[in-house]
Amino acid sequence: MDQVLVQKASNIIEEIRTHQKTNADRLSGLDRQVEQMKKAVKMLSEASEKPVATVSGPDDALSLYVKKDGIQLVEQRKMIQTPNGTTPVTIKGLLDDEPVCEWQQDLQSIVEDRTLLRMMQRNPHTPRTDLKLYKHLLKAPRIIKPALEKAYSDSAGEGAEFIPDSFLPSMFESFKVRSSLADNFETIRGGIDSKTLLIPRLDKGGTPYLRGAVTDTSTLTKTTITSAQASLSIPSFATSMRIDTDAMEDSGIPILSALRTAISSDIRDGFEDCILNGDTTGAQDTLVSWNIRSRWSGTMGTTADHRRGFDGLRKEAFDRGTNVATATLSYDDLMTLRYEIGEQGYSDCMIVVSPEILVKYFFAMDELATLDKYGPNAVVLSGQVASVAGMPVVTSRFMGADMNAVGVYDNITTTRSGVVIVNRASYKIYERKSLQIQQQEEISVGAINLVANYRAIMATADAAATKNVSYQYLV
Numbered sequence: 513m514d515q516v517l518v519q520k521a522s523n524i525i526e527e528i529r530t531h532q533k534t535n536a537d538r539l540s541g542l543d544r545q546v547e548q549m550k551k552a553v554k555m556l557s558e559a560s561e562k563p564v565a566t567v568s569g570p571d572d573a574l575s576l577y578v579k580k581d582g583i584q585l586v587e588q589r590k591m592i593q594t595p596n597g598t599t600p601v602t603i604k605g606l607l608d609d610e611p612v613c614e615w616q617q618d619l620q621s622i623v624e625d626r627t628l629l630r631m632m633q634r635n636p637h638t639p640r641t642d643l644k645l646y647k648h649l650l651k652a653p654r655i656i657k658p659a660l661e662k663a664y665s666d667s668a669g670e671g672a673e674f675i676p677d678s679f680l681p682s683m684f685e686s687f688k689v690r691s692s693l694a695d696n697f698e699t700i701r702g703g704i705d706s707k708t709l710l711i712p713r714l715d716k717g718g719t720p721y722l723r724g725a726v727t728d729t730s731t732l733t734k735t736t737i738t739s740a741q742a743s744l745s746i747p748s749f750a751t752s753m754r755i756d757t758d759a760m761e762d763s764g765i766p767i768l769s770a771l772r773t774a775i776s777s778d779i780r781d782g783f784e785d786c787i788l789n790g791d792t793t794g795a796q797d798t799l800v801s802w803n804i805r806s807r808w809s810g811t812m813g814t815t816a817d818h819r820r821g822f823d824g825l826r827k828e829a830f831d832r833g834t835n836v837a838t839a840t841l842s843y844d845d846l847m848t849l850r851y852e853i854g855e856q857g858y859s860d861c862m863i864v865v866s867p868e869i870l871v872k873y874f875f876a877m878d879e880l881a882t883l884d885k886y887g888p889n890a891v892v893l894s895g896q897v898a899s900v901a902g903m904p905v906v907t908s909r910f911m912g913a914d915m916n917a918v919g920v921y922d923n924i925t926t927t928r929s930g931v932v933i934v935n936r937a938s939y940k941i942y943e944r945k946s947l948q949i950q951q952q953e954e955i956s957v958g959a960i961n962l963v964a965n966y967r968a969i970m971a972t973a974d975a976a977a978t979k980n981v982s983y984q985y986l987v
Contacts, residue, residue: 517559521552522883525875525897529882532875542871549867549897553907556883557692557895571653573612577605583659606656615653622648628771628949692780693787693908695894696862697941697970704944708745742973746944747821749786751778751964754954775964779947781807782818785910787970788864788932790824797921804912804921822969825864825932825939826919829983831976835919841873841931841987846900849933852982856935861903862893864932866911869987874898874905903933919985930985938980943968 528545532538577584584605591598604610611617622645630636652660753771785804789797799820800813829835834852838845850857865874874880881899883892898905911932916925945967952961974980 514559517555518883521555521559521897524548524552524555525882526884528871529875529880532871538876539872542868545871546867549871549907550909553867553895553897556892556897571613571615572655574606574616574653574656576612577609578656578659582662583656613653615648615651619645619648693784693864693895693906693910694780694941694970696904696906697936697939699941699943699968701943701946704746704942707944708743710743742971744822744942744969744971746942746967746969748945749779749782749818749821749966749968751775751782753962753964755960755962756958771962775947775949779964779966781910783821783966783968783970784908786819786821786824788824788908788910789826789912790819790822791827792820792823794820796827796830798923801923802912802914802921804914805909807909822971824970825934825981826930826983828972828981829932830919832979832981834979834982836982836984837918837986838984839986841869841984843877843879843900845984846931846933849931849982849984850901850903853933853935853979856938856978856980857933860935860937862934862936863900863903863905864908864911864934865905866913866929867907867909868913869911869929869931870897870905870907873987874900880905915985917986919983928986930983930987932981932983934981938972938974938978939970940972941968941970 528548531541531545584603585607586605587608588603588605590601590603592601593599606616607620607623611620622641626638626641626645629638629641649660751774753774755771785807789804791797791799794813794815794817797819798813799817803809803812823831836849836852838848846863850861853861877900879900883897893904893906895906895908896904897907911930912921913929914921914926915928915930916922917928919928919930945965947964947966950963950965952963953959954961972978972980
């Protein structure tokens with residue numbers, strides 16, 4: 513974690529909290545305090561970003577990609593024989609598998625950049641990136657270099673056109689959506705091969721009874737185990753962009769950086785919005801006019817609205833009967849909200865609030881522990897700014913401050929906000945497909961359409977009656 517950014521954020525937070533605890537008029541300059549709070553949260557999110565890990569495995573592991581007929585570059589579907597019959601499996605290649613060494617990691621990064629740059633050009637021409645790739649391939653480990661030369665050589669014995677004409681854009685699978693509310697939930701990756709995911713659960717186990725003496729001829733009392741399963745339909749979140757095909761490599765480099773930022777931001781923000789405000793029916797809030805914090809553009813409220821991907825935490829609380837209306841928000845009110853989820857509130861709970869609620873109520877609580885009190889070895893969640901009763905307090909700009917007195921958005925009363933307490937162990941993110949980019953050229957208008965897809969859902973396998981999240985509004 514970047515301690516410099518943490519310290520800067522801590523200073524901002526402490527300044528706001530001092531104002532809230534010492535000024536007679538706590539709400540004076542509230543808008544400025546909220547903006548400063550947003551700035552601090554952004555710093556904390558950036559500070560908690562994990563640097564890309566350096567892979568230092570053995571180069572010999574690259575032999576996995578060397579086949580009899582050459583080298584496997586990308587994912588392939590194959591059939592294998594098992595004791596239960598023939599089973600289809602997916603085998604990753606050199607360019608889309610998790611890297612086993614630093615050379616492979618660097619290769620994937622170069623290929624990813626080259627692929628995206630060539631997507632954006634009418635007549636692909638990327639000499640700088642081609643040369644960079646060429647030089648990197650010349651440094652290939654001995655275990656794989658002969659296979660690479662065979663795969664990439666246009667003229668046997670002469671050398672060395674090591675640059676393939678095209679690569680599949682599946683390299684973008686390695687691009688991760690980071691630093692958001694989603695980072696605070698466990699993500700399940702791999703093994704999800706269909707749109708519908710079935711998660712078995714044990715609703716009720718057996719009951720122990722006292723066993724009789726050895727001479728007792730009666731049999732042991734039997735109990736019935738009750739099981740069930742949760743069925744999850746995994747949605748696909750997508751962002752579509754149009755880029756001029758006349759983009760050249762020199763201008764492509766800054767475009768590449770801007771495009772990465774935009775795609776990451778769109779997918780991340782849309783998924784986080786759904787985590788809090790999702791509703792598959794689209795009936796909870798007036799989605800057609802709800803452009804939360806002016807983040808979105810285009811048509812909202814349709815069946816394609818990203819907030820209809822899955823039910824979010826607010827909707828889950830309404831459905832489970834753990835929604836609470838309270839005009840104030842004190843420490844006691846917060847503990848009452850925690851009590852709503854019963855034994856699920858015992859451990860691993862997280863508080864999610866809007867920046868406005870954090871500044872207006874939380875900073876005035878004596879029970880609030882800010883970052884400077886955690887200690888250097890404390891585990892801090894992404895976006896966490898404080899802690900109350902052992903529960904990390906995380907802010908999200910998608911916890912609206914424009915809802916009505918019953919905790920929903922109706923585009924009429926837009927002056928309320930809310931607080932969510934969720935048991936993190938009960939909710940997980942099931943990721944079927946990490947971020948991918950596809951492209952299609954529009955010759956008639958001279959443009960390239962880029963579409964980013966991310967397939968995941970945040971959900972719980974708990975029964976519908978289980979109280980694992982609570983929502984307080986009217987504050």
